[in-house]
Amino acid sequence: MTGNGPSLIDVARAAGVATATAGRALGGYGQVSARTRERVLAAAAELGYRTNGLARSMITGSTQTIGVVVTDVANPFFATALRGITDVTHPAGFEVLLANTGGDLDAERRAITVMSEKRVDGVIVAAAQPGEGAHLKNAIGAGVPVVLIDRLVRGVPEADTVTIDNERAAAEAVAHLLELGHRRIGVITEAGAPVRGPRRRGLFPSAVRLRGYADALREAGIEPDEALIGVARYDRESAYDATLRLLATPEPPTAVLCTDNVLATGAYRAAQDRGLRMPEELSLIGFDDEPWTTLVRPELTVVEQPTYELGTRAGQQLLDRIADGSGTRRPHHVELRAKLVARGSTLPR
Amino acid sequence: MTGNGPSLIDVARAAGVATATAGRALGGYGQVSARTRERVLAAAAELGYRTNGLARSMITGSTQTIGVVVTDVANPFFATALRGITDVTHPAGFEVLLANTGGDLDAERRAITVMSEKRVDGVIVAAAQPGEGAHLKNAIGAGVPVVLIDRLVRGVPEADTVTIDNERAAAEAVAHLLELGHRRIGVITEAGAPVRGPRRRGLFPSAVRLRGYADALREAGIEPDEALIGVARYDRESAYDATLRLLATPEPPTAVLCTDNVLATGAYRAAQDRGLRMPEELSLIGFDDEPWTTLVRPELTVVEQPTYELGTRAGQQLLDRIADGSGTRRPHHVELRAKLVARGSTLPR
DNA sequence: CAGGGTAGTGAGAACGTTCTCGGTAAGCGG
DNA sequence: CCGCTTACCGAGAACGTTCTCACTACCCTG
Numbered sequence A, B: 001m002t003g004n005g006p007s008l009i010d011v012a013r014a015a016g017v018a019t020a021t022a023g024r025a026l027g028g029y030g031q032v033s034a035r036t037r038e039r040v041l042a043a044a045a046e047l048g049y050r051t052n053g054l055a056r057s058m059i060t061g062s063t064q065t066i067g068v069v070v071t072d073v074a075n076p077f078f079a080t081a082l083r084g085i086t087d088v089t090h091p092a093g094f095e096v097l098l099a100n101t102g103g104d105l106d107a108e109r110r111a112i113t114v115m116s117e118k119r120v121d122g123v124i125v126a127a128a129q130p131g132e133g134a135h136l137k138n139a140i141g142a143g144v145p146v147v148l149i150d151r152l153v154r155g156v157p158e159a160d161t162v163t164i165d166n167e168r169a170a171a172e173a174v175a176h177l178l179e180l181g182h183r184r185i186g187v188i189t190e191a192g193a194p195v196r197g198p199r200r201r202g203l204f205p206s207a208v209r210l211r212g213y214a215d216a217l218r219e220a221g222i223e224p225d226e227a228l229i230g231v232a233r234y235d236r237e238s239a240y241d242a243t244l245r246l247l248a249t250p251e252p253p254t255a256v257l258c259t260d261n262v263l264a265t266g267a268y269r270a271a272q273d274r275g276l277r278m279p280e281e282l283s284l285i286g287f288d289d290e291p292w293t294t295l296v297r298p299e300l301t302v303v304e305q306p307t308y309e310l311g312t313r314a315g316q317q318l319l320d321r322i323a324d325g326s327g328t329r330r331p332h333h334v335e336l337r338a339k340l341v342a343r344g345s346t347l348p349r
Numbered sequence C: 001c002a003g004g005g006t007a008g009t010g011a012g013a014a015c016g017t018t019c020t021c022g023g024t025a026a027g028c029g030g
Numbered sequence D: 001c002c003g004c005t006t007a008c009c010g011a012g013a014a015c016g017t018t019c020t021c022a023c024t025a026c027c028c029t030g
Helices: A008-015 A019-027 A034-047 A053-060 A076-089 A105-117 A134-141 A166-179 A205-219 A236-247 A261-273 A307-324 B008-015 B019-027 B034-047 B053-060 B076-089 B105-117 B134-141 B166-179 B205-219 B236-247 B261-273 B307-324
Strands: A065-070 A095-100 A123-125 A146-149 A160-164 A185-190 A229-232 A255-258 A283-287 A301-304 A333-336 A339-341 B065-070 B095-100 B122-125 B146-149 B160-164 B185-190 B229-232 B255-258 B283-287 B301-304 B333-336 B339-341
Touching: A008 A019, A008 A034, A019 A034, A053 B053, A065 A076, A065 A105, A076 A095, A076 A307, A076 B076, A076 B095, A095 A105, A095 B076, A105 A123, A105 A134, A123 A307, A134 A146, A146 A307, A160 A166, A160 A307, A166 A185, A166 A205, A166 A255, A166 A283, A166 A301, A166 A339, A185 A205, A185 A236, A185 A261, A229 A236, A236 A255, A236 A261, A255 A261, A261 A283, A307 A333, B008 B019, B008 B034, B019 B034, B065 B076, B065 B105, B076 B095, B076 B307, B095 B105, B105 B122, B105 B134, B122 B307, B134 B146, B146 B307, B160 B166, B160 B307, B166 B185, B166 B205, B166 B255, B166 B283, B166 B301, B166 B339, B185 B205, B185 B236, B185 B261, B229 B236, B236 B255, B236 B261, B255 B261, B261 B283, B307 B333
Parallel strands: A065 A095, A065 A123, A123 A146, A146 A160, A160 A333, A185 A229, A185 A255, A255 A283, A283 A301, B065 B095, B065 B122, B122 B146, B146 B160, B160 B333, B185 B229, B185 B255, B255 B283, B283 B301
Antiparallel strands: A095 B095, A301 A339, B301 B339
């Protein structure tokens, strides 16, 4: 790099004061007379001085930077959550260091390590895998506060969490369909989500939603039918295929719930291509509200997640913990509620 | 913050070597015998040592961090561009420091200042205002490489740029409509875009697209009609209103081009609410392809921008300039081409 | 006028690395 | 056995700030 510009020493020399005094004038700490402050500021402006944040951070022990680790910023869900995070943390004087894991656990480990070495004041993590949290536990042990969003991780009880009550959200969607008279209700969900299993930390939203779906059915006296559960990869085409398979079974569902909005686009397209009239021949519910859901015909009924708020709450959570500092603060767990927005794709005729 | 953990000195003491040697063993530079390296590594693992990146960066002069400044990460356009940036820079060992300006020039100035003080190795900027580039010029003068994306800024000739040929893209869209026999072609565009004016740097995409629209019309012997230019704020509702106004004129357009995808959602909705059959009664073209454009009926014809590639190219551009270092590299200007994707909203019956 | 508090300043340590330089021991050719 | 090279390592400087401490005026109080 180039000569890197003038340092505080240069400014002090130019102003005819000690470096300590120049630092006080520019940094806004300690006592400086108005006259010398002005002299120092003038000298700094003259030389084009830029504070070296690295040196400052080494002394103060704070970088005024937080890390944000997500699987994919291009996903509108994480993008808006990220916006929520920055909207809260930026006014508080914090910058955001961003990492994309692409869902790869190793990438997440590396990201956490690098951020930790860069001495971020805390991290907000949307975990890649629910099962492995050793690296997060390490970070916390090293004094880096961790806030988990959207996904809980096993083995990190010290972390704050901000999540959405996915079980309840899915159950409400199912209840809505039951109320409309549906009995054979299908679901399109992401691969790797077990239908049964103990209720505990370390499950992904899609899995939790699937449980909410199953529980709601049982509560209505309907035993969940494996044949009505369509498993897909996390992309539109896969969801499209899964939906077609579901609709081609001997006893096809009269309603389908999608556990994600990407999956919903595939399912919607499948219903269109199959020539099924919605909601008469097939009712459809998506997850996560997006602008397009009111442009399609019929409009799509969705479970609307408070995505932006997820970000703001997580940001606030992290700020609180950073401000606390003592490390004695017990972990907080925020669970936000999603809202069912009924539209044409499920309304009764 | 907590005691901040063991330092290199502690590791060296534990391993019974000098700090310089411990640094060599852990940092992978200089000469170290296999045996001592192992001793140092063992001691480091034992103590739970984390390299202090701040101290390292102070010496090496590189933070392995780049800054990215956009107006809104929640906008899918910037979100995918950002994804492109990280996908290129992360493998090269760079982290991304993100800032949202919300379109505010002062916020952009502050962001650039802070990033510069944090000693990022370079910045990628989607500018808030095309007219003011003094702060960017300053940054470049201070040795911080700048790559502009999507929007050109006046007064910063030293910056690399990666943009999309918006003029040509809009012209192609208009040509498509002319070919279909349309003569009264309207446009919905963002406020603040002059129809005429000299061709020069410092114009925003919407303005450039509007010029492309006007030029294409003139080339076909049609003088652009002010009454066919709908101006809106950058949101769906405003575009909705502007479209309705356009359609309510005495001689309404038979086709409408939107200079942005957010505006397109509003226009599409307006056409629906007005009960206009597309493409028979109104042809519509949007900007930027998104998943929903193939879910609506009719499917939306769009100008597809290479958004992801915009990010990757910008990332590569910045990496190249950082690697160069000499500062003698002449600025590169990459202009990517958009592609018209014809769909049901414009196809002839 | 003595005593004590306070605003302002300077000198130097400290943060935790990497870099520079010099020194020691081992290996090797003659 | 001598001289030369090379691998390895240590001591200390350097990066550019903030923090600690001490010191000097100066003002105020009694």
